[in-house]
Amino acid sequence: MKRQWITGLLAFVFAVFVTGCTGMSHDQQSPSHQQHDGHEQDHTKKTAAVKTNWSFSPQQPKAGQSTSLSIQVVKPNGKPVHDFTINHEKKMHLIVVSKDLSFFNHLHPQYKGNGSFQVNIPFPAGGEYRLFADFQPKGDAQVTQMQTVAVSGPELGEKPIQPDTELTKVVDGKKVTLSFDQPLKAKKPVMLTFSFRDVQTNQPIKDLQPYLGAIGHVVILDQNAKEYLHVHPMSENTTGPDAQFHAEFPHSGVFKVWGEFQHRGKVLTVPFVIRVS
Numbered sequence: 210m211k212r213q214w215i216t217g218l219l220a221f222v223f224a225v226f227v228t229g230c231t232g233m234s235h236d237q238q239s240p241s242h243q244q245h246d247g248h249e250q251d252h253t254k255k256t257a258a259v260k261t262n263w264s265f266s267p268q269q270p271k272a273g274q275s276t277s278l279s280i281q282v283v284k285p286n287g288k289p290v291h292d293f294t295i296n297h298e299k300k301m302h303l304i305v306v307s308k309d310l311s312f313f314n315h316l317h318p319q320y321k322g323n324g325s326f327q328v329n330i331p332f333p334a335g336g337e338y339r340l341f342a343d344f345q346p347k348g349d350a351q352v353t354q355m356q357t358v359a360v361s362g363p364e365l366g367e368k369p370i371q372p373d374t375e376l377t378k379v380v381d382g383k384k385v386t387l388s389f390d391q392p393l394k395a396k397k398p399v400m401l402t403f404s405f406r407d408v409q410t411n412q413p414i415k416d417l418q419p420y421l422g423a424i425g426h427v428v429i430l431d432q433n434a435k436e437y438l439h440v441h442p443m444s445e446n447t448t449g450p451d452a453q454f455h456a457e458f459p460h461s462g463v464f465k466v467w468g469e470f471q472h473r474g475k476v477l478t479v480p481f482v483i484r485v486s
């Protein structure tokens with residue numbers, strides 16, 4: 210499983226480069242419209258022989274209301290893909306971020322048959338969001354596909370993204386420190402270490418729990434939310450206080466990193482903003 214994800218990483222980065230080069234639609238598209246206007250999907254054929262049809266209900270999502278999203282995975286001939294490899298306990302992982310990366314959500318659409326996945330998404334405010342679906346048709350490479358969505362309703366205003374000056378965050382009574390085994394450089398493999406301490410006692414936390422079959426999950430996006438890296442741990446059996454991940458940043462610039470972990474039955478998400486030179 211681990212090997213799969215690590216070897217899948219390059220494919221991910223490549224897939225994201227490819228999808229990232231397209232002009233992104235800000236419109237909601239009806240399923241029939243999408244069949245014709247498959248501009249974004251056309252590019253992804255280079256990395257995988259599948260495309261995705263996204264449909265939102267309501268077609269124009271509204272802030273504060275639940276939106277139903279269905280994603281159908283089809284072959285180039287339009288026939289649905291029926292078999293998916295389960296990665297980290299799920300057939301599909303969906304990451305939802307606001308354009309300024311201040312909002313992050315990690316969801317698992319439910320497989321409904323006929324190549325279709327469904328999930329309800331809460332959008333907290335109006336504005337533009339990017340959605341990344343990652344999945345693996347059985348016998349095929351891992352695929353990441355992106356969709357942009359405009360949500361109506363009051364906007365919070367974009368917050369400029371700034372690299373953190375200190376890489377220690379307090380989340381749910383835990384002090385989480387992010388460190389690297391070497392300076393962050395583009396296209397250089399680096400090990401990311403998340404270290405956990407109890408805020409009250411300052412003692413290392415040694416009883417982290419597996420989350421989706423691993424010590425944790427790390428999602429990385431570049432500042433423009435165009436490049437997506439789903440990074441997986443070095444060791445799946447550790448319980449802390451350190452959780453280590455291998456990553457390779459495709460270019461220099463500012464990236465946001467979300468680590469997701471589980472402790473005492475509760476999932477915590479720890480965000481960091483870093484600069485890669």
Ligand SMILES: [Cu+2]
Pocket residue numbers: 299301302303315316317421
């Ligand atoms: Cu997931």
